[in-house]
Each structure stands twice: as C-alpha cells, then as structure tokens.
Amino acid sequence: MLFNSLSFALFLPTVFLLYWFVINKNLKLQNILLLAASYYFYACWDWRFLFLLLFSTVLDYVTGLKMQDASKENEKKFWFWLSIIVNLGFLGFFKYYNFFIESFADLLHHFGFNVAIWTLKIILPVGISFYTFHGLSYVIDIYKNRIKAERNLVDYALFVSYFPLLVAGPIERATHLLPQLKKKRVFNTDKAIDGLYQIIWGLFKKMVIADSCATYANEIFEKYDTANSLTLFMGAVYFSFQIYGDFSGYSDIALGTSKLFGIDLLRNFNYPYFSRDIAEFWRRWHISLSSWFKDYLYIPLGGSRGGNRMRIRNTFIIFLVSGFWHGANWTFIIWGLLNAFYIMPSILMKTNRENIDIVAAGRKLPNFREFSQMIITFFLTMMAWVFFRSETVIKALVYLKNLFSFNFSGGIAYLSIERYSVELLLILGGFLFVEWISREREHPFFGRFTILKLILALLFIIILGVYSQITDFIYFQF
Template sequence: MLFNSFAFALFLPVVFLLYWRVTKTLQQQNILLLIASYFFYGCWDWRFLFLLAFSTFLDFFTGLKIMNAPTRRNKQLWLWLSITINLGFLGFFKYYNFFVTSFAEAISNVGLHVNPWTLSVILPVGISFYTFHGLSYVFDIYRDRIKAERNFVEYALFVSFFPLLVAGPIERATHLLPQIKESRKFDYSKMVDGLRQILWGLFKKIIIADQSAQYVNLIFSDPSSFSGSTLVLGVIFFAFQIYGDFSGYSDIALGTARLFGIELLRNFAYPYFSRDIAEFWRRWHISLSSWFRDYLYIPLGGSKGGTWMKVRNTFIIFLVSGFWHGANWTFIVWGGLNAIYFMPLLLTNKNRDNLQIVAAGKTFPTLKELFSMLLTFGLTCFAWIFFRAKDMSHALAYIKHMFSRSLFSAPNFYSINDAKKTLLFILFFLIVEWMGREQPYAIARIGGVKRRYIRWLSYYAIIWVIINYSTKEQTFIYFQF
C-alpha cells in the first residue's frame, strides 16, 4: 500500500478512528496498530508476512537470551546467531545474484567459464529497514544500553509500525519502545501538525518527485541522444526526484505517526543547503547515517586512532552504505565517491565545521556560503549519476556524453516546455524550504500564523496543486532498497 494511493487515503482514517474512538486501553491501541501494520504490509505481498514475523520473533527471542545469558561468551553466541540469520536472509534476497554473477565475471577474466546459477527472487519490500531495526535492538541489549522487551506485542509493533515499516526512518528501541509502552492521549495540535507534515510530504512526492521522474526516465533512458546540457538537467531533475521522493515519504511517515501520538526520528534536515559533504551526510537519511556511525564506525575505532584508521573507517562506512542501497557496482562507486569527497574535510579536521543550519536567523546566505552550497550540490549531483544508472557502462556513457562539446548549449528535448513548468515548481519548493529551513519541516511555521484564513488558504493552494498536477501513481524509490 502506497502513501500516495487511494487505498491509503481510506486505510488511514479508518485506523485513526478505531484507534482514538474504539480502543480503550494502551494494550488495545498497540494490538490495533500491530494488526493494521501487518495488513498494511500484506497489501504488498501477503506471502512475506511470514518473513517479517520470523525476523521479529528471532530478535525478540535472542534479545531475551542475550540479557539472561550467564557469561559474555553466551551473550556473543546469541548475538552472532541473530546477526547471521538476519544478514543471511538479507543477503539471500538482496545480494545473492550480485555475488554469483560478480564471481562468474571474475573467474572469466582468468580464462575460466562458468554458468552462474541465479535465482528469480522478489526483494521483500522494507527488508533492509526492519532488519536494521531488529539488529540495533539486539546490539543495544548486548551493550547493556537497554533491557530486553518481554511484551511481544510491544516489540513487534516497534519493528513493524506501519508508517516506518517499508522505508524508514530506521528507529532505535531506545527512542520508539518507550513511546509504545507509555499511555497516549489524543492531542488536537499534534494531529493538525501531523496532517500538515503529511500534506507537505505529498507535495514533495507528487509534485516534485513524480513530475521530475518523467524527465529523468526520458533523459537517462538514452543519454547519447541528448546534449551535454540536457544531461546536466537530467541529473538535477534526479537530485530533486530522489530528495522529494524519499524526504516526502519520511514527512508522511512522521506526520502519520504523530496522528497516533508517536514521534519518529527525523530523517532529513534540508540536505541541499549543506556547505560541505560532511554536513550533507548529517542531513541526508539521518537515521541510516547515524545507524552506521553507532553500530559500525564507532566499533571499528571511529576517529580515535591515527590517520590511517580514520581513512579506513570512513571508506568502510561509505562503501557499506552504498552497498546497503543495492546489489550493483554503481552503488559501491557512489559510496566510494562520497568517501573521496569526505577525505579533504577529514584530513584537515574540518568535517565538523558546519553543524548549524546555514545562515541561521538571516534571510540570505553570504557569497561564501552560497558558493559552498552550490559546490556541494554539484558534487552530490555528479555522484547521483552512478546511483541512478542501471550499470557502470550506463553511468560512464552518461558522463562521457555530458562532458561533450554540447555541454554549453541550451537544453532541448521534445517536452522541454513542460519541463520548464516543473523547474518553476522546484524553484518554488526551494524558496519554501529555504524560508522554513530552521523548522522541523518547511511549512511548519504556517501553524503559527494567527489569521486562520491565511492558514487555510495555504493548505488549499497546496492541495489544489497536488490534485491538478498529479501524474500516474508511482511507487517510492526507496521501496527497492
């Protein structure tokens, strides 16, 4: 079930009314949300409900075993059992064919020929996300940060809560479980705030992402047919497609959770206003970046060692992050490129220079800040080519044609006039995001406008644009990860 679907528009109000009007106790609320979450996931493919349930039971059981283990060795055995099975399922569904074909290609390079045995397997939607939910839970128990949960319903809801189930944010037990265990009362202001964030998320998805997608698909389908400047435009469209798509999903997820009295972790903080790559990664897919920091980077030694250790750990983090996104060499190169971008900041100890939002309390950035943002955006866009390309040859062909003599000509293709309208939407979107960059989401400030008619006029304007410029219902990009 997609957030931008008619089915979800029916599903959400029904669950909301049952939750606040029918259920009487916290336990009933949690059971209702758990049933709704499994129904939500089952609408995609009911057969994979078993995999979700098995993963949930595995980590619930191993969490208890780790907490009650008499020795450190026993704790480690149960921890590694959870890690092995979780990553085994993830590896099978997501990476099996990649490893098999890569091995066959490597063998063929030394003169041997093998016929790789690949499988036609469906990637279970959200498997990367709920696997990381469970792993963070058992890691935290092993490190004595939390106690194992003894209420299976509450733990199962932590793993499968429908707003975050299929594309995050990647929650922590330390943050979400206490909210699940505490009594929740209806709060009108939170409901309105949640609906407002959902509205902005739908605008990002339907108007920015989906409108941009049609030109991205056209231009990336055959880069040799377009001028270099048009290919640059295609990359810019993709930058806003993936940002509008994923941050839009996160906004809808956070807003939906707030309707039920639950606050999820923030996943985006205006990343395209970053002044360097380090800042970008503190603002892009925050829950994943912090997950890798806490459960991989710091255990490897973080930045405490010498220069070699810092460089090694940084490359590991970015390469693993790239591989997490998909079983393709393009994602690994994308991760490696970001690691290279990060190196000058790391080696000069400037990777934490920009911790606050740019031009805080000001209307405009300085020229230096503007240049830094444009440079960071340009580097990010170049890396996005590998993220979007179907394989390495496609990415290299795209770059080759982009840097041709036609780079300095005016972009031109048969639907260029329609694309100008989308560019105007993107410009409007950037202005709104800039004006609201110090808020949790861009239009949060509307809630503070005293004149009611101005608030409602703003909402109706956004709704009107969404209805009149919506295209065919499209899935979210991060469902494939």
C-alpha cells in the same frame, strides 16, 4: 499500499478513528490495533513475506530475552551471534545472492572461463533492509547493556513493524521508540494538526516534485549516449530533486502519520541541499541511516581514534557498506566510494564538524562564501547521483563523459518538446524558495492551524499533481 494511494487514504482514517475513539482508554488494545494494522499494511505488498517479518521479529525477541537471562558470557555471545548471522544471512540471500553469483561469473569470464550459472528469481521483500536494521540495533544494544530486553511481544513486534516506518524508515532505535509504545498516549490536537500538515508537505514533495521530475529524469537517462551536455546536466538536476522529493517526502508522510497516533519518529532529513560541505550533507540526508552506521559500525571500528590511517579506513568502510546497503549493483558501491572521496579532505583536515549550525541562521540570505559552498556541495552530490541512478557503471561513465564534453549544440533540446517544462522549472524554483525560508523549522506548514491554510495546501497539490503520475517510492527497492 502506497502512501499516495486511495487505499491508504481510506486505511489511515479508519485506524485513526478506531485508535482514538473506540479503544483510546486501553493502551494494550491500541498497540494491538497498530500491530494488526501494520501487518495488514505489509501484507498488502505481498502477504508471503509477512512470514519473513514474523520470523525476524520472533528471532530477535527470543534472542534478546536469552541474552538478558544468560548466566554466562559465552551463552550471551552465542545468542547474539545467532541473531546477527541469521538476520544478515536472510538480508544477504534475498538482496545479494544473484549479485555475487553473477559478479563471480563475470570475473571468471574476464579470465577466459565461461561457466553456466544458476540464479534464482528472487523477489526482494519490501522494507527488509529497514526492519532488519531495527532488529540488529535492538540486539546490539542489549548485548552492550544499553537497554533491557523487552518482554512484551506485542510491544516489541510493534517496534519492528510499525507501519509508518516499516517499508522505508526512518530506522528507529529501541531506546527512542519502545518507551513511547509503553507509555499511555493522550490525544494532542496541536500534534495531530502538525502531523497532518507534514503529511501534506510530504505528498507535495512526492506527487508534485519527485514524480514530475521523474518524467524528465527517466527519459534523459535513457538518452545518456545521445543527448547533449546541457540536457544531461538537466537530467542530473531533475534526478537530484526526484530522489530528494521522493525519499524526504516519504519520511515526512511517515513522521506526520505517526504524530496522528501520538508517537514521534526520528527526523530523517534536514534540508540537505543547503549543506556547505559533504560532511554536513550526510548529517542532513537519511539521518537515521547515517547515525546508525556511525553508532553501530564506525565507532566500534575505532571511529576517529588512532590517527589519520584509522579515520581513512573507517570512513571508506562506512561509505562502502552504505553503498552496498542501497542495492546489489556496482553503481551503488561506486556512489558510496565517491562520497568517501568527497568527504576525505574534511576528515583529514578535521573540518568535518565545522558546519553544525543552520546555514545563514537568523539571516534572509547567505553570504557569498556560504552560497558558493552550497553550490559546490550540491554539484558534487549531483554527480554522484548519476551513478546511483544509472543501470550500470558503463552507462554512468558514458553519461558523465558526454555531460563534460561541452556539447551545447541545440541548447536544452529536451525542454522544448515537453508541454510543461517551463512550469516545472518554476515549481522547482518556488520549492527551493519555500524550503529556504523554512530551513529553521521541521516543515514549511509549521504554525497555527487554519481551515484556509489546509484547503489551499490540498488545492495546491491537486492542481500541480496533474503533471505527475503515481509511482512507487524509490527507497522501497532498498
């Protein structure tokens, strides 16, 4: 069930009406309704994987209680490592089994050994990387005595499988979400309206920006070996906006949907393409994952303590794992390592915490230095996205080789064959302008509700949405 589908347009109002107008006086029933809706939402993808979600939920629920009630440290460690190994084992099997087998066979072939390998036709369960990380953070927080184990199974199951965030995040923390699930929620008109506006903005980013850019990016990346430099440059630009509109659009819809039920989720994007360096970019892009790796991997490894050697090692580990988390392909690993190289100068010179505030705060325009920094940061990010988008490392390298061949013959030939290419460039320019003037707010529609504003927003999406096709969200595959 896609957020941008008719089925979700029917599903969401039904749950909303039952939640606020039928069982609004009973918190327990509200949570049961949300849990049932979440399981139905997930079953619409593939009901068979619902059992995997249930198993993961019960495993972490039980291990949490066992750790909480353990009388000896060894007993507590046993349950902790059982949960970690089983969770990562399932994630590794479904996501990385074929990758490791095929990579091993390729290595042997490189040394002259041809072996027959057996691979499974494994279907990757939607959202497994996200709900696995929900459970892992919960178990780790209990083990570190940061939180107490949740004894209400319904509340814990809802924390893991809450449908707005179930399949593509944001990656929530038990310390943030569980207290909201246990507290009675009162309907707040302003919050609900704000949530509705955020959903509309998310739909615009997905249906108009991401899906329209995908039309161009897909075809250009298919012509990676024949297109000229300008065309390949535009392909990288289009994919940069596609993945941003796609993933941040999903996050906006998720946060807005959750606000309709009186529940706040962690913010996942904060205008990352206005970043002045790579460190700032990663504080503004996929915030919930970046902070998860920081808290549960980077700091336990020693963080920035111990001098440059430890900072370099831990930084590369974080980005290597981040790349691997995104997918079982060497392209993602290189994408992660490339970002590690990008951020290394600021780590070594200890300037990675310089750009904390919003760029050009209180001003209409950035100064020349800020503008130059944003352009350079976007360009570096865009080059890394080429690896993220390409099917293989070889294709990515050929793409970049041809991009930097400075072959300008024929101009941007690709744009001349599409009926609405100029319109899309104008839309992207307008999109950047709206984001820029809204960068100090959570989303552009923030403000007083008016029926006219709502109607105009919906018409805007409908009219411009004719240029795109309904597609899955990119991060569903992760």
